[in-house]
Amino acid sequence: MMHRTCFAAQAALWVGAIGALGCSSASTAEGDGNLGNSGSELLAGTDYEAEDGVCQGTVDSNHTGYSGRGFCNTNNAVGAYVEWTVSAAAAGPSSLAIRYANGTTTDRPATISVNGAVVANAQPFPGTGAWTTWELQTINANLVAGSNKIRVASNTANGTANLDKLTVDAPRDTQAPTTPQNLRATDVTSNTIALAWNASTDNVGVVAYDIYHDGNKISEAAGNATTKTLTGLQPKTEYRLTVFARDAAGNVSATSNSVPVTTSPTSDTEPPTAPGNLKASDVTNNSVKLAWTASTDNVGVTGYDVYSGGGVIVTNVQGTQATITGLAANTDYSFTVKAKDAGNNVSGASNAVSVRTGNVPPGGGVPKTITQLSSGWTIPWGLAWLPDGSAIITERESFNVYTLTPSGTKKQVGKVPNAVGTTGEGGLMGIAVDPNWSSNHHIYVMHSASEGNRIARMTFDGNALSDYKVLIQGIKKSKYHNGGRLKFGPDGYLYATAGDAQTQSLAQDKNSPNGKILRFKTDGTPAPGNPFGTLVYSYGHRNPQGLAWDSAGRLWESELGDGSQDELNLITAGANYGWPTCEGNCNVSGMTNPKKTWSTGEASPSGLAIVNDVAYMAALKGKRLWRIPLSGTSAGTPTAYYVNTYGRLRTVEKVPGQSLLWLSTTNSDFNGKEPAGSDKIFKITIE
Known part of the structure; x- marks a missing residue:
């Protein structure tokens, strides 16, 4: 893709508000939203390399300055051509920009046709002064919706100029279907x-x-x-x-x-017999081997589930033994096993077996004590620190903002205006406190609004919120995959996670803010040094969640996978993290693999914190806190704490200047199914 900070059609769409790529500025506190309503817009140019089209000649690379893998050097003949197949989502006028070099003083004119119809006869391609000097020839033409054949064919026996690529500004359909x-x-x-x-x-x-x-x-x-x-x-x-x-x-x-x-029960309603003679062996500081005698069933056992802490920790074990990994050191565990059959009938539990894992692993960073700090919350989501040592915390569904002191005193200080829910994972999400708090008293929030997800700024005087101002709006929202984390990095700039909003293609579209980590200044404009000159810092993300920096200033991110693998990623500027081509590890050129992966049943991660180069990742579906030691750019062996003890864990944050974490639950959401007010906030001492 060709990337521009702003372009005419986008400017038309984002008049009066800072657009998704930071193109203009708000004139009012509320912002004017998307003003375009035609259902199409001009997409920033899509590049089609000559070497990927039909080159009637040779693909060469002996002259520098080309893009891609080379350029097309056509035959010296009348009619020698390069032809591209170009896709357009909608019919309409388009701009066709042809990048070429002509190191002679002789014009090499060409006929340009679209789907066999001539749109430019004897278009000039004059000399550029050198074969390493590349220039553009641009024409306008109508494309049809779907596939288009665009050909540049020589008018003379000299052939065409060296052709590098075609950039097409094609109409794009931006109008979504109506709701089923x-x-x-x-x-x-x-x-x-x-x-x-x-x-x-x-x-x-x-x-x-x-x-x-x-x-x-x-x-x-x-x-x-x-x-x-x-x-x-x-x-x-x-x-x-x-x-x-x-x-x-x-x-x-x-x-x-x-x-x-x-789904209905099967005709088979008879559960398997309970597994017998459960035994534990080979206990280490983070693992144990379990073995049991087989269950029997009138139809057949399909697998075994291992239970600990009142819930399943390993599912669908084949055979009669399993090694349970990721256990916390110096911790007591009790295990049972149940069998299941094809009718989803579940046996009674085996005998229980108890073990205590071994000593603290090298490197420390072990959660030592956990204490309930506050209760009565309903989906606490974002948490940031105020200079007085208290936290400022958002609730996703109520849109309320609270402060919470280290002694557990809770106080509502406001409600974010214009916030809406998505009947799923959207609502009031991340919050951040300005590092220059003493001079401005600014806080920043990310929330769902009528037109999409927004990032806004408010003023907090210590008692109440005021002065709501939109900084970035129009990040696409959906029922799920909204991202939502908002944090200041050590460089002083804001970082935000934006999910793909259930539109997978957006994750690879660098012109969209969705499926990205964004980096920007406190006025909502792109931060200096961003790799594409826009808000986008990294791309190819499905539903990025936690953000945290290690002692060397490296950015780590936790990410929800689809159905198989959740991820811990080391983020670098401009890198592509693969979604939707990759979920977890893959071997695709140009795509960056995660440093660690988990099954979605073990993790479904949300918040992320780092203390002394040990990462702590809160798990929702996994109902545990993962500890992952970091060493430079590598992530070590993960271990799990509080498995099935406190339910769905949402946000984990390091207390500034202390080896202490605050941890929140999300049991009041549609997955946790607990009543409103069931969520809690804990503090954890790290040794």
Whole structure:
């Protein structure tokens, strides 16, 4: 992609507010929002390299200054050409910029055609002074929606100039489909759910419907379908289903209504017998080997689950032994095992076996004591530190902001205006305190609003919030994948995580703020040194969550995967972290692998903190706190604390100047299913 800080169409869309890429400034505290309403905009130029098209000649690299892997040196003949296949999401006028070099003084004119129709006859390609001097020839032409063939063909026996690439500013469809309505289950069996919904409409056309269970896509249907039968499901299991419509440009509708459906039992209602003779051996400081005698079943055992702390810690073990890793040192554990069959019938528990893990691992950084600091919270999300040592904390669904002192005194100090929920993971999320607090008393929040996700600034006088001002708006929101973390880095600039908003293609689109880590000044404009001159600092993220810096100033990030692997990443400016091509590790050139991965059942990470170069990662679905020692750019062996003890863990933050963490739960959300006011905040001493 070709990247520009601002371009005409974007400026038109972001008049009156700082746009997603930091192109203009707000004239009012509220901001004017998106003013474009045509359903299309001119996309910043997409590059098509000559060597990736049809080159009637040779692909050479003997002259410097080209982009990509080389340039096309066409044959010296009339009609010698380069042809590109260009995709346009919508029909309309486009700009075609051809980068070329001509090291002679002789013009090398060419005929330019689009889909066989001539749009420029004998277009000049005059000398550029040297074969290493590259210039642009730009024309306008109409493209059709879908695939287009663009050809540059020589008019003379000299052939064309050396052609490097074609940059196309094509119309882009930016109008999302309407919301699918009336999602319903029409039939349910033990392993299938038949769904139906009312069709969405779109200005160009719906190409697919994406079906989600909570935040994970589990299936899709064709754009002309309004039904889908989900197969391969577990019996006696609740699925919380929603449907999104998607068009060819990747625009995604708002979510349908949510439908909770529980699959039926099978005809087999007889559970397996309980596993017997559970024994533990080979106990280390972070692992233990378990073995048991097999269960029996009238149909057949399909696997075993290992329990500890009142919940499952390892699922679907095949065979009759398992090595449990990631345990905390110097800690007592009790384990049981249960068998299950194809009908999702679960046996009784085996005998319990208790062990105590070994000594503290080298390097220390072990959570020593945990104490409840405060209760009565409902989805506490963001936490930042005020100069007096107290914390300022957001609640996601109420949009309230509180202070909490080290002694546990809680006080509401305001509510963020213009915040809205997304019936999922959006709402009032991250919060940060200005390092220059003494001179400005500014705090910063990230929240969902009517048009998308925003970053705003407010003033806090120690008692109440005021002076709401939008800094960045129009970051796409969705029911899930909103990111939301907001922190100041050691360089004094703000960093924010923005999820892909369930539109996977945005993560690889450097012109979009979604699926990115953003870095910016306190006025909302891009920070100096950003790799693309925009707000974007890194890209290729699905749902980035925690941010923390080690002692050398390196940025680490925790990230929610899709269905298989969650990630701990070391972030560098301009790097591509792979989503949606990669989830976890992959071997794709130009994409950066994570430093550690976990199954989504073990982690589903949220907050991240670093104390003395040991990282602590809060896990939601995993219901544990992960400790990961860091050594330079490497991450060591993870160990888990508080497994199934306190429920879903959301935010973890280091107390400034102390070896102490504050940790919050998120048990009042739609996954935790606890009543409002069930969440707590703890403090943890680190040794």
